[in-house]
Amino acid sequence: MAIGVKVMKRPGARASYVRATLQGMLLTLQHIFRPKVTMQYPEEKSTADWAIAPRWRGTHRMLTDEQGRAKCVACGLCPQICPANCIKLVPGEDEQGNRYPLIYEIDEFRCVFCGYCQEVCPEEAIHVGVHYENSEFSRDRFVYDLERLCAQTHPVSSLWDPSDPKGE
Amino acid sequence: MTFFLITSIIKIIVVFTALMVGVAFLTWLERRVCAWMQDRLGPNRVGPQGLLQPAADGLKNLVKEETLPAEADKVLFMLAPAISFIPALLTFAVIPFAAPLPTPWGDVDMIVANLPVGFLYILAFGSLGVYGIVLAGWSSNNKYALLGGLRASAQMISYEIALGMSTVAVLLLAGNVTLTEVVAKQSQSLATWNIFPLSLAFFIFIVAAFAETNRLPFDLPEAESELIAGYHAEYSAMKFSMFYIAEYSNMVTASALMATLFFGGFDIPFTQWDNVPPWTVLKTLATLGAFLIKTGFFLFFFIWVRWTLPRFRYDQLMALGWKVMLPFALLYVSVIATVVWVLRARLGWAYDSRFALALFGVNLLLAVPLFFVLDRGHIVSGSTAEERA
Numbered sequence: 190m191a192i193g194v195k196v197m198k199r200p201g202a203r204a205s206y207v208r209a210t211l212q213g214m215l216l217t218l219q220h221i222f223r224p225k226v227t228m229q230y231p232e233e234k235s236t237a238d239w240a241i242a243p244r245w246r247g248t249h250r251m252l253t254d255e256q257g258r259a260k261c262v263a264c265g266l267c268p269q270i271c272p273a274n275c276i277k278l279v280p281g282e283d284e285q286g287n288r289y290p291l292i293y294e295i296d297e298f299r300c301v302f303c304g305y306c307q308e309v310c311p312e313e314a315i316h317v318g319v320h321y322e323n324s325e326f327s328r329d330r331f332v333y334d335l336e337r338l339c340a341q342t343h344p345v346s347s348l349w350d351p352s353d354p355k356g357e
Numbered sequence: 358m359t360f361f362l363i364t365s366i367i368k369i370i371v372v373f374t375a376l377m378v379g380v381a382f383l384t385w386l387e388r389r390v391c392a393w394m395q396d397r398l399g400p401n402r403v404g405p406q407g408l409l410q411p412a413a414d415g416l417k418n419l420v421k422e423e424t425l426p427a428e429a430d431k432v433l434f435m436l437a438p439a440i441s442f443i444p445a446l447l448t449f450a451v452i453p454f455a456a457p458l459p460t461p462w463g464d465v466d467m468i469v470a471n472l473p474v475g476f477l478y479i480l481a482f483g484s485l486g487v488y489g490i491v492l493a494g495w496s497s498n499n500k501y502a503l504l505g506g507l508r509a510s511a512q513m514i515s516y517e518i519a520l521g522m523s524t525v526a527v528l529l530l531a532g533n534v535t536l537t538e539v540v541a542k543q544s545q546s547l548a549t550w551n552i553f554p555l556s557l558a559f560f561i562f563i564v565a566a567f568a569e570t571n572r573l574p575f576d577l578p579e580a581e582s583e584l585i586a587g588y589h590a591e592y593s594a595m596k597f598s599m600f601y602i603a604e605y606s607n608m609v610t611a612s613a614l615m616a617t618l619f620f621g622g623f624d625i626p627f628t629q630w631d632n633v634p635p636w637t638v639l640k641t642l643a644t645l646g647a648f649l650i651k652t653g654f655f656l657f658f659f660i661w662v663r664w665t666l667p668r669f670r671y672d673q674l675m676a677l678g679w680k681v682m683l684p685f686a687l688l689y690v691s692v693i694a695t696v697v698w699v700l701r702a703r704l705g706w707a708y709d710s711r712f713a714l715a716l717f718g719v720n721l722l723l724a725v726p727l728f729f730v731l732d733r734g735h736i737v738s739g740s741t742a743e744e745r746a
Contacts, residue, residue: 207732210666217394217665227398 243347246302246317249295250345251338259339260314263290267306267315275299276306293335297323304348316345364465369450372469376449380605381411383656390660414598421594426498429591433496438592438599441489444482445606451475452613453537455623455645459636467623467641468537476534479614480521483569486607487513490571490578493600494588505587508671509571509578515678516568516575522686523561526693527551527618530708530716540622544632546710550621554716555693557723559619561686566611568678571604572659574666577674612655616648623648685727692723 228236235241251259263280275298281291307316320343325331385400385407392399401407425431455467472478487509494506530551531539543550552559568575579587589600616622623644625631631644669677696719700706706715 205732207728213665214661217661220396221390221393223396225393225398226396227392229398 241319241321243319243344244349245319245321246304246346246348247320248297248318248323248341248343249300249306249333249338250316250318250320250341250343251293251335252314252316252345253339257339259290259293259335260312261290261293261335262312262314263288263293264311266309266311270305270309272303272305273299273301290335293338295333295338297331297333298328304346307346307348317348318343318345320344360462364460365469368465368467368469372449372454373446376446376606376609377602379609380602381415382408383605383608384414384601385410386656387660387663390657391664394661394664418595418598423596424591424593426591428498430496430498433492434591435596437489437493437496438596438603439489440492441486441603442599442606444485444489445603445610448479448482448610449606449613451478451536452610452617453540453622454613454648455642456631456640457636458638458641464636466537467645471535471537473535475536476524476528476539479536479610480517480524483520483610484513484517486569486603489600489603490588493592494578497588497591499591501584501586502588502590505578505580505584505590508580508584509588512568512571512575512577512674512678515675516565516682519561519678519682519686520565520569522683522690523558523565524618525690526555526558529690529694529697530554536617536622540617540624541632542708543621544624544629545708546713547626548710548713548717549708550624550626551619554713554720555619556717556720557685557689557727558693559615560727561682561689562619563615564677564682566615567659567662568674570607570611570659572608573663574669575674576668577671580668582668608656608659609652612652612659613648615655616651620651681730689723692719 228234228239251261254260263278265278265280268274268276268278275296277292277294277296278290279292280288282288302317304317310316315338318341320341323331388410389399389401389407399407400410403409403413425434450469451472453466453468453471457464457466459465490509491506494502494504494509497503527539528534531542533539533542547553567573571578577587578584579589581587584590589597592600623631625643625647631640631647693716696716700712700715701708706712
């Protein structure tokens with residue numbers, strides 16, 4: 190044969206075509222009646238055997254203190270460590286010498302959701318969250334300012350802990 | 358004459374509409390069944406159970422951009438989808454789909470054109486369809502498209518012969534090439550459905566029909582993994598969609614042909630009520646239902662096979678066509694012709710259940726060597742290469 194395909198010498202039962210075809214047809218027919226694994230997304234967001242992981246790193250969230258102020262002390266560590274350079278921080282200082290962010294913006298488009306900002310934050314203020322539905326109608330809506338970051342309510346990510354790799 | 362013209366026009370419009378709606382519905386069915394076989398749900402968003410999905414797809418295809426490759430042969434490139442699309446629709450014209458419908462002005466045959474040469478017409482238009490594919494492949498000026506077109510022509514020619522040969526046996530039994538006669542001949546009892554006296558002809562026919570409609574496992578002209586999309590790689594929007602409509606119309610026609618030639622057409626089994634006048638509307642509807650069920654089953658079968666079997670390699674396809682199907686079809690026709698001659702001329706049997714069952718026995722005998730050869734694994738599972746040192 191021109192194509193020169195090498196054919197293994199196999200026993201007839203394994204090289205048969207008709208029997209294999211019939212078996213395959215039976216298999217696909219059985220699968221029609223099996224329960225489906227599809228999760229109908231907008232209506233159901235988790236099923237009995239699947240839920241979003243608690244370590245999911247999604248939309249950011251800024252935690253607040255009892256007075257509703259952002260916990261951020263504008264130390265500048267998160268813009269420093271951010272590999273995507275998506276955090277804009279302008280620090281300010283009040284009369285008592287407490288530092289606070291004048292401007293704190295995260296560009297969710299630039300963000301690579303590495304979670305370093307959460308890891309590095311000494312005040313546990315900025316977090317990545319267990320949340321993924323952040324579509325908008327215009328690009329500039331993806332730059333989250335401080336107010337919007339504080340207003341997020343989704344659970345925050347429990348980042349991977351090297352001393353407890355399985356999260357137990 | 359006026360009556361004939363009016364009824365013909367109405368039948369053309371109704372059949373064309375039903376065929377187009379059926380084809381649209383079929384694309385939905387294909388995706389749903391495919392999804393079910395893969396434990397998914399498939400498109401179920403647009404309309405109840407996703408039934409309006411074809412409408413959404415059609416709308417999308419209408420407003421999409423039509424691309425025209427700079428180096429393509431413009432005239433043929435534009436013409437090719439129409440050339441593959443029109444024969445696919447035309448073929449359906451000679452298939453009888455129900456018992457005659459009585460009207461105050463006379464009975465109306467439920468067939469668009471009751472041609473005396475119906476069967477030859479089907480063979481003629483069936484092989485015209487390949488021109489669209491070959492021209493599409495050639496005019497695209499794209500090497501993958503050209504390879505797809507080449508494969509289509511080789512494949513169609515190879516299997517057209519087996520297809521024609523398998524149906525010669527049907528014509529031998531019916532003694533006529535008019536499809537209404539073929540159906541009438543089968544409707545005596547369940548055993549005279551051609552599937553029993555000509556089971557192996559049906560087997561050859563169905564294999565060849567898969568090759569003719571370019572469906573998996575014989576979809577080499579569009580083999581996605583090797584040829585991207587084969588002959589329609591350069592097509593977009595509605596022109597691309599027309600190739601799909603053509604493919605599905607061919608499927609509908611092939612299924613309807615299988616039902617007509619081998620499964621008694623619109624005949625309802627176990628009763629003679631549907632075969633004898635006086636014709637009533639109820640009879641027409643009941644026989645139409647029988648025809649739709651049979652055709653629908655074969656359409657499902659096409660989809661079922663497509664999502665089960667992997668694609669043949671090109672040399673396997675050719676080997677199966679020329680080394681198995683064609684010789685066997687030739688042998689089969691001569692055996693059946695001999696047996697029919699012996700039974701009819703020598704023993705003087707009339708065509709009835711006994712005649713059909715005797716032929717069925719012959720088929721069973723012939724099935725043993727055929728499936729033995731097919732199952733040996735050397736025909737379709739590969740060629741034999743010489744060991745190179």
